[in-house]
Amino acid sequence: MREKAVNSLERLQAVLDVFTEERLEWTPEELMEELGYSRPTLYRYLKILKDRGFLTSMPNMGFTLGPRVVEMDYLLRKSDRLILSGAPYLQKLTARYECTALLVRWYGEKILCVDSLSSTHEAISSYPRGRPMPLSRGAIGRSIVAFLPRRNLVPLIGRTLDEWQAAGVGDTVEAVLEALKSVRKTGYAVAHGEVTPGVTGFAAPVFDAGQSPIASFSVTIARDRVHGSLVEEIGGDVRAAAGEISAALVSHRHRV
Template identity: 55%
Template sequence: MSGVGSGERILALLGLFSEDRPEWTPEEMMTETGHPRPTLYRYLKTLKEAGLVASLSGATYTLGPRVVELDFLARRSDPLIDAGAPMLRSLCDAWPCTALLVRWYGNRLLCVDSECSADNPKSSYPRGRPMPLARGAISRAIMAHLPRRQMQAKIAENLDQLSALGLGETPEAVAESFRAVRRGGCAIAYGEVTPGVVGVAAPVFDAGQSPVAALGLTLSESAASADALSAISEAVWTKAERISAQLAERGAPQPERTRA
């Protein structure tokens, strides 16, 4: 990690925690990061004092209470949730489904809000749980609407997974399947994330050219008739456009006030 400052190294420690590994011992952290013991404990002391990690007698470390506080503040301030929550409820009122808002950041898809009206939902992505990058309608809705160079880069990074889904054997073939999604509106995927579940998704934009999120809906294949999917696709696309319009409006420059 030559050339990386202590701030970046401290943040990298937070990146160790995941759904699969929510708890770490100092020895495991040293093995993973290569930090000497004094350096690691200095970083952990900084994180603990900030409330970002917590420990039980110093034996193991987990994420700390400040993370919960930050999540509360994020819920209160996130314009995507503010604009999208009514749309999620509207979709769930219309169909027995799970409706999701998924934010695209870095190289990840993260559910930031969801509603469920299905009696026995087959899939669950609560707030904070990452979603597959190269599988499902939400992934496709975002990747298909990325700027050309960015889309090509993501295809190259995930070509094996995309080809396994039948989207094409070459980068150009996959790109053409994405262009078809772009021309057709919503992305629709059958059982790619959860068997027996159909996903429908549309991209969400702010004032920029690249999608920042997606609005998605999942429901059982038994409820996904052709007529239902047509109506659902229209509703998801329309509501995603409304969210995009609200985000763009909030991000627009405000007119300068003149002195009286």
């Protein structure tokens, strides 16, 4: 009975998983074709999700994500220890530099911004809060991947090698590993214009007592403002902020 319930939950969740930036609206017929569900099964799931506010629809239109998602996002902001611990450092770094500072969470094999603050007229980032970022391009992905245990890192690179090749990091798993060594050595990653043209990104890993990073603290700044010793200065500030956020998360975990 429990196995059947778990299977039903996974199938229900799969309905939500089809909503992406590339595909924001689905008709029931499209969902049936995409998911392979029977009409009665699909309509039962759609009713559950709509009644609970996870989906919404208008007459003669498809389904889109609903207001319950926004409500849960508000609760996330109020409860996520990463956001709460990182907020002072977003303020600190944006006060010190004309930049955009970001907290980026790692989950599964995705990275996405969960909070950010900018001291520029326009945020210097192509990936606003909630939009998944590329894993292999830019400082943020490398600041996380470089610090994964080798037993997790090697298979991950193997599965995504074409992305690392396209980003010019390396053509083989060993070449990518070698390129990531400098990130582990300095404690932070730097990338120039790889994700957003004309922008330099700095990022360092955030831990919460485990061996693998759970997030990254990052600063993006106009490339023409980054020169000489300022690269090491900003990199050091980002690394220090990530370290202090990590310490705050560990401290909270021990208190709990």
